[in-house]
Amino acid sequence: MDHSSTFEKALRSALITLVLIFFLFPILWIFLMSLQTNETILRIPPSILFEPNLDNYRALITGKLQTTAGNLDIAFMRNLWNSVLLSTFSVALSLLLGVPAAYAFARFKFRLGEDIAFTLLSFRFAPPLLVLLPLSLYFKTLGLTNTYIGLIWVYQLICLPLILWIVRGYFEDISPDIEHAYRIAGNSWWKTFTRVAIPLARPGIAAAGLLAFIFAWNNFVFALILASADKQPVTVGALAFVTASGIQYGQIAAAIVLSVTPTLALALYAQRYLVEGLSMGAVKG
Amino acid sequence: MTANTANSSRHVKQSRFMRKALPYILSLPALLMCIGILIPFFTAVYYSMLRYRLNLPQMKGFIWFGNYVNFFYDPSFWNTVYISLLYAFLTVSLELMLGLAIALLLQKPTRFNNIASILLLLPLMTAPALASLMWKLMTNPNFGILSYFAGLLGFHDFRWASDPSTALFTVVLVDIWVYTPFIMILLLAGLRSLPQAPFEAAALDGVPRSFVFFRITLPMLMPYIITASLFRLLDSIQQFDIIYSMTQGGPGDKLLVFQVQAYLDFFQSTNVGRSAALMIILWAITYFLSNIFIKQWLKLRERAHGAG
Numbered sequence: 001m002d003h004s005s006t007f008e009k010a011l012r013s014a015l016i017t018l019v020l021i022f023f024l025f026p027i028l029w030i031f032l033m034s035l036q037t038n039e040t041i042l043r044i045p046p047s048i049l050f051e052p053n054l055d056n057y058r059a060l061i062t063g064k065l066q067t068t069a070g071n072l073d074i075a076f077m078r079n080l081w082n083s084v085l086l087s088t089f090s091v092a093l094s095l096l097l098g099v100p101a102a103y104a105f106a107r108f109k110f111r112l113g114e115d116i117a118f119t120l121l122s123f124r125f126a127p128p129l130l131v132l133l134p135l136s137l138y139f140k141t142l143g144l145t146n147t148y149i150g151l152i153w154v155y156q157l158i159c160l161p162l163i164l165w166i167v168r169g170y171f172e173d174i175s176p177d178i179e180h181a182y183r184i185a186g187n188s189w190w191k192t193f194t195r196v197a198i199p200l201a202r203p204g205i206a207a208a209g210l211l212a213f214i215f216a217w218n219n220f221v222f223a224l225i226l227a228s229a230d231k232q233p234v235t236v237g238a239l240a241f242v243t244a245s246g247i248q249y250g251q252i253a254a255a256i257v258l259s260v261t262p263t264l265a266l267a268l269y270a271q272r273y274l275v276e277g278l279s280m281g282a283v284k285g
Numbered sequence: 286m287t288a289n290t291a292n293s294s295r296h297v298k299q300s301r302f303m304r305k306a307l308p309y310i311l312s313l314p315a316l317l318m319c320i321g322i323l324i325p326f327f328t329a330v331y332y333s334m335l336r337y338r339l340n341l342p343q344m345k346g347f348i349w350f351g352n353y354v355n356f357f358y359d360p361s362f363w364n365t366v367y368i369s370l371l372y373a374f375l376t377v378s379l380e381l382m383l384g385l386a387i388a389l390l391l392q393k394p395t396r397f398n399n400i401a402s403i404l405l406l407l408p409l410m411t412a413p414a415l416a417s418l419m420w421k422l423m424t425n426p427n428f429g430i431l432s433y434f435a436g437l438l439g440f441h442d443f444r445w446a447s448d449p450s451t452a453l454f455t456v457v458l459v460d461i462w463v464y465t466p467f468i469m470i471l472l473l474a475g476l477r478s479l480p481q482a483p484f485e486a487a488a489l490d491g492v493p494r495s496f497v498f499f500r501i502t503l504p505m506l507m508p509y510i511i512t513a514s515l516f517r518l519l520d521s522i523q524q525f526d527i528i529y530s531m532t533q534g535g536p537g538d539k540l541l542v543f544q545v546q547a548y549l550d551f552f553q554s555t556n557v558g559r560s561a562a563l564m565i566i567l568w569a570i571t572y573f574l575s576n577i578f579i580k581q582w583l584k585l586r587e588r589a590h591g592a593g
Contacts, residue, residue, distance in 0.1 A: 016390050016401055023408050023462065029430055030419045042428045097314035104311035108304075113312055119319045123326075125575040127523045129544050130564040133551050134328035160318055189303060218412035220526040221544075235414040239530055242418060249422060256418055260411050267410040271403045274410075278470055 027260075033253035041249050056254035065251065072248075076255050078230065079237030083259070086223075086233055087216040089152050091209055094159035099205060102164050103197060106171035107179075117168070120161045131157070132225050139226060146228045154222055159212040166211070166277055170204025171197065207277030210270050214263045234259035332561035339555035352562035361538065361546075365563070369542040372453065373522040376460040381514050383461065384468030391469075392476050402473060409466040413459075417530035420459045421446070446531050452539045459527050464520075468513045475509030476502075508585050515578040519571055543567040 033041060035052035059065045065072040105113045123131075135154065136145070144150030174197070182192045198205070220235040227233075229240065238255050267274055333353075336346045356362040387405070391398040408416065423431045424445035435443035446455040479502070487497045503510075525544040528534065534545040541549070543563060550560035 012390060013397075016398070019387055019390070020401055020404060023405055023466065026416075026419050026423060026462065027407060027411070029423060033422065044428065044433065046428070046430050046433055100311040101313075101315040104308040108308035110308045112316070113308060116312055116315050116319055119323070120315065121579065122572065122575055123322050125519045125571050125578070126326075127544055127547075127564055127567045127571060129525070129547050129551075130329050130568050131322055131325045133547070133557075133560060133564065134325035134332060138325065138328075156318060157322065160315065164315060189307065214410055218410075218414075220412065220414035220530070224529075225548075235412045235526075238415060238418055242421070249425075249428070252418070253422060256415055256422075259415055263410045263412070264407050267406050268403065271406060274406065275470060275474070278467070 027264075030253050030256055034250060034257045036250055038248065038250050056250040057258075059251055060254055060258065065248065074241070074251070075229065076234075076237060076241055076258075079232055079234045079241075080258060082231055082237075083217055083233035083235075083262075085148065086151055086155060087213050089148075090155035090159050090216045091213045093152060094156055094163050094212055095205065095209055097156075098160050098163035098208075099167055099198070099201075100193070102167035103171055103193060105164065105168045107176060117164070120164060124161050124165075128157075128221050129225075132222065136225050145226060146231050148231065151223065151227060151231060154226060155216050155219070158215050158219055158222070162212050162215065163205075163208045166208035167201060167204050170201045174200050203273065203276070206270070207273040210266060210273055211277040214266060214274075217263050329561045329564055332557050333565045335558045335561075337557040339557060348558075352558050353566075355559075356562070356566075361541070362563075364538055365541055365543055365546045368453075368538075368540065369522055369567075372457065372460075372524060372528075372540075372542055373518055375453075375457050376464070376521045376524075377514055377517045379457070380461055380465045380468050380517060381510065383465045384513070385472055385510070387465070387469045388472035388476055391473060394477065402470070405466045405469060408463050409470075411463065413463050413526040414530040416463050417456075417459055417527045420455070420462070421531060424455065447536060449536045449539045452532060452536055456528050456531055456540060459531065460521065460524065463527070464517060468517060471513040471516075472506065472509055475506050479505050508581070508588065511581055512578070512585055515574065515581060519574055519578060522570065522574075523567065 034056055035054070036047075036050050037053065037055065040047050040050045060074060060076050063074050063077060065074055105117055132154075139145045139150055142150075144153070178200070179192050179196050182196050183189070187195075217233070218235065219233075223231070223233050223236045227236070229237075232240065234255075238252075238259055241255055242252055334347060334349055334351070336344055336348045336351065338344060391402050411419075420431075423429045426432055426442070426444060426447075429445075432443060432445065435441075444451065446452045483501050483505075484497065487501060522542075523544055524542060525548070528540050528542060528545055529548070532540055534541045534549060544567070547560045547563040547567075550556045550563065
């Protein structure tokens with residue numbers, strides 16, 4: 001394969017470029033749209049050359065939109081804030097609970113551990129609505145509907161199994177000998193766990209935490225069912241925004257850009273961890 | 286052991302107790318989570334055997350498998366089954382072919398190829414619900430860039446997701462955009478981890494490329510292909526976000542897949558019994574598939590451990 005001709009190399013590059021155009025064009029186009037006024041957006045043929053302006057972002061950030069029909073309030077920044085809050089606290093709680101449990105699954109062979117791991121794994125693939133619809137009735141009775149605590153609680157369904165499985169795989173790959181040696185030197189179990197095991201598994205914990213954050217951020221159906229407007233994250237908020245202000249295309253595009261930027265930036269910044277986490281989560285477990 | 290001081294023997298005793306209790310204490314949150322999943326799960330099983338409409342509480346009653354029996358004569362149920370299977374089949378097969386082709390293109394770890402594979406992560410990291418909105422803007426009949434391109438190609442007034450005959454095509458396209466990179470990443474990792482010896486031998490013997498692909502690359506890659514497709518199949522048959530964001534299941538009943546139908550049954554017709562029965566059927570399908578998947582996965586994992 002090293003003796004490929006110049007023609008073949010050119011063909012390969014051309015095909016890869018085509019692939020890149022297909023997969024990157026939508027993101028680029030929506031970004032360009034977010035910098036245009038409705039007037040240039042509606043122009044046919046579509047305009048490549050236009051005077052970029054930040055009015056759409058200004059309207060979203062101030063929450064006030066002036067239209068010919070009058071002033072419109074936009075609560076989109078609230079959705080963005082909800083996303084930050086829900087994803088951050090869900091992942092933090094998941095790490096706090098999940099890393100020690102993953103360690104237990106990896107280091108101690110006990111019947112209950114295998115049962116728990118298997119139940120969580122089999123529900124990883126179950127339809128989310130199966131659990132969410134009955135849960136929505138329970139939440140109503142418990143008064144947890146549309147509360148941050150209730151949402152962070154159900155977001156554990158996304159984050160905790162992911163962290164358990166990826167971090168467990170990491171702990172299993174680390175030889176327990178180092179921990180044994182540290183224990184025999186007279187250190188407590190807790191000290192061994194925090195000083196030896198966790199630092200060694202740090203890349204796995206980072207990969208799992210990152211993936212869990214992105215999955216929590218991108219989740220749609222949990223909040224669609226369990227939250228009303230003031231607690232909704234961007235995924236649900238953006239859809240509501242489209243329905244409410246159907247013709248403010250520039251602002252819709254800007255809202256989408258603001259909503260996807262955090263996960264895309266994280267993905268680019270930590271792509272090495274991410275690929276590792278994805279293949280660990282999917283291939284190695 | 287005989288040289289143990291009193292202090293360290295106490296330490297050993299304590300650690301014996303700890304060793305017994307510790308795993309249970311540590312896995313307590315995970316156990317609670319299991320209970321937290323299993324309670325609503327069994328509630329759903331129970332609901333699926335009820336005649337239960339939120340708007341007609343006086344009609345509530347236990348009817349055993351009545352909801353399931355009704356499905357048998359219900360054309361809208363068979364429509365749901367048909368659309369869900371068609372959606373899953375189309376997305377997985379197209380994504381598999383495309384993902385494999387891209388992985389083969391990017392196989393050599395050059396700088397350009399690595400940057401390209403990183404950039405291809407971006408659609409996968411976009412929330413599917415938001416990806417749908419992006420494509421909705423691009424396929425808008427008035428100003429959408431894709432509607433404009435379709436017009437240039439001679440498809441005037443191409444209505445994308447709002448036309449019953451092209452709605453499925455449109456959501457499948459969005460699914461392909463989001464999830465092909467997932468298959469690509471797994472297959473690329475697989476390709477790059479294959480042993481080099483058979484390829485070198487084939488190159489020395491001057492074996493034709495197509496033979497190398499079908500007789501060496503493809504069989505050796507098969508465990509990765511099966512794992513990636515099963516993983517996608519499990520997700521795809523449950524697709525909700527892309528379809529709900531794009532059309533809420535419309536136009537008509539064209540995109541009423543399992544989860545969208547169950548959602549509408551629950552919140553629009555408030556027919557809890559039917560909705561729960563639909564979810565149990567979908568769960569049974571995914572449970573069957575996931576058992577195959579988990580076996581395949583553990584096999585691959587063992588191989589990865591054995592090789593590493």
